[in-house]
Amino acid sequence: MNDIVTAIRTVPLEHYVMLSFVLFSIGMAGAMFRRNTIIVLMCLELMFNSVNLLLTAFSAHHGDPGGQVFVFFIMLVAAAEVTVGLAIVVMMKRNVDSVDINQLNRMRG
Numbered sequence: 829m830n831d832i833v834t835a836i837r838t839v840p841l842e843h844y845v846m847l848s849f850v851l852f853s854i855g856m857a858g859a860m861f862r863r864n865t866i867i868v869l870m871c872l873e874l875m876f877n878s879v880n881l882l883l884t885a886f887s888a889h890h891g892d893p894g895g896q897v898f899v900f901f902i903m904l905v906a907a908a909e910v911t912v913g914l915a916i917v918v919m920m921k922r923n924v925d926s927v928d929i930n931q932l933n934r935m936r937g
Contacts, residue, residue, distance in 0.1 A: 844885035851878035865920065865927045869913045876906045 851874055858871035880899045887895025917927055924931045 841885060841889050844882060848878045848882040848885075851875075851881070863929050865913075865917050865929055868929065869910065869917070872913075873906060873910070876902060876909075 855871040855874035855878065859868050859875070862868055862871065880902055883895040883899050883902075887893060887899075920927055920931065
């Protein structure tokens with residue numbers, strides 16, 4: 829475990845911030861401009877993972893394990909989000925025969 833913290837501290841913190849910013853931006857653009865529900869869910873996961881990377885980097889940089897514990901809970905929420913999201917995608921495919929987000933308004937009861 830100490831080797832991982834040492835490896836994270838050898839890379840400057842600014843590199844982690846820039847990588848996290850780029851990943852979050854790609855995820856945000858994909859979530860805003862794509863209409864396929866599965867791709868939107870993948871972009872949301874990319875945004876979650878960019879935040880996890882940043883929290884882990886700051887946690888290791890400051891020597892506080894609290895950020896890494898918080899990352900664990902974010903991963904639990906992301907797993908629940910994927911489960912619910914995939915259930916919605918399956919229901920859309922059954923009812924509307926499409927996974928296009930614009931078709932989602934047809935599911936109103």
